[in-house]
Amino acid sequence: MISPTCAIAGIGATEFSKDSGRSELRLAVEAVRAALDDAGLRPSDVSGLVTFGMDNNPEIAVARELGIGELRFLSRIGYGGGAACAVIQQAVLAVAAGLADVVVCYRALNERSGRRFGRAIASPDPDSGWHHPMGLATPAAMVAMVAQRYLHEYGAVPDDFGRVAVAMRRHASTNPYAWFHGRPITLDEHRASRWISEPLRLLDCCQESDGAVALVVTSLSRARDLPQPPAVISAAAQGSGPDQFVMTSYYRPQVASLPEMGVVARQLWEQSALTPADVRTAILYDHFTPYVLMQLEELGFCGRGEARHFVADGGIELGGRLPVNPHGGQLGEAYIHGMNGIAEAVRQVRGTAVNQVPGDGPVLVTAGTGVPTSGLILV
Template structure:
């Protein structure tokens, strides 16, 4: 069992912007240096590096720029944002097995000033030939198919999607590190935002951001001797559902769900011994608002079709039943492929978050949805 064998001992990030003015390699190095400083470690202490297959920075280039010596563990995880928690899981496996003493997980991207994921582009994927010619050429268009079916099946409305954005922007408004700091919105603002792909409006879609985030993983025993309170990894899971495709899994009998999230959820609860009711706050991957509702259902926080009732009356805001993304998430803080959600979870465990959620329960993090995904459950040391 990997439960509670490893911890996140350090976190670091660059500023979040729309034009970083520097290379993705420099962003990665800055974030990793900040994470190592936070952990009270040096580059020479690092023996493993893990990142996304989509990260443009080779591990050896990162190691060279930082002055890291020998590496005994290096790997990458695919499927875009679905990798966020899985790269931490890989680090846990490495330090638990004794393959590396200290592993750094990182993601750096100029997603606004460089390649913009929201724009259509030619795909080498054979499966893309079935949907790109019909106009499903961007993530928003693909998610719109799922969102429309979800509305039909459960009697929800686009206002239910809007409430997710309103909560995220309200949290971001009080977070000095968020791009939308000081800029909350109302439900009327959501209703007035332009259509991107019906039923998704502009304010249903996450930001495009430049920046980088890194986290340092080591054993719980070593983490206890470092300067910062460790965020113990009570559970780490990765999963894919039957008939999985990307964003719109149209090979399945129904598209209005995220069974891959349920796969990770079952593992999280089994590994940790916790249940949904124990969770103090959740960092849910919010690239598109409908997928936040579906995650709440797939993870067991409410029954299928009932997420709209959970989020009504501020249910996912700071004083609600389940505060979601107190940092503002990818809708409000920044889109760093979910890595900033992991950093916020660590701050919540430490008790140092700007929008600190009270209590002693665990903190949940999910990774990208609509693709093979992953999740973490973090807790403080006893």
């Protein structure tokens, strides 16, 4: 059981762009250094590094570039963006077990100027062999299959997806760090955007971004001696569901659901002794709009099939019942595999976010949807 023994003491990021002009390793180094500076720590204080299975930057290379020296904890989490909150959980486990004092979690990618995730690739993974050759070869298409079924089961319409995109872009429009700063969209613009994979349009899909984010995890007692107010990790959970696949969990009775997020949600509420009603703001993984609706349901913020009403009533807007992604999310700020969302959650706890949600209630963060995933509650 995770008890609130650890905190996020530092956050760092590069700029978010479509062409960083630098290597992914350099982005990683810049972000880790920025996070350490923010935490008031030096590279030599770091004893652990954790990243995503998909990250191209070895822990030892990051350590070499920063002059970290010895590492005592090295770990990676698989399943793409599903790793985002799980890397923090890894750090907590290491610190709580006394294996490491300061663990930095990082993710660096040139996802727009380098290999674009939105493109089809030939994968050697046997699971992908049931989908890619059949023409279902991109993340958007894989999500679209679920989204179509969701529309069918709950009587939702593509505008319900569009309202999520509009809200995220509105939030991003007042965030100077967001790629889409100053560029809100209307529902009509969503309706007019081109099909990617029906029922998903271009504006249902997050951007492809270059950038890096790093987060410093240490014990709560040490964090209290550091310059920033600690963002206490009240809960950290990981989960996969029955008959889990990566983006293609189509062989379960209910296709239009995210049981893996349910596994995470139950642990988060149990570990933190909080309920959905306590949450001040939620950072929900928004690589594709339909999964924001489904997460609201799976996390218990509304009943199954009811998220569209929650969204249409302005529930996810700034000032709404549950402001979602005040930074603009991955649809609006940048797609750094969910790590920029954790940084936003830390800012919300500190009270330093550009679109600060008032109050001092807990902040919930989720990781990639449609894959084995993870979540956090910060207080």
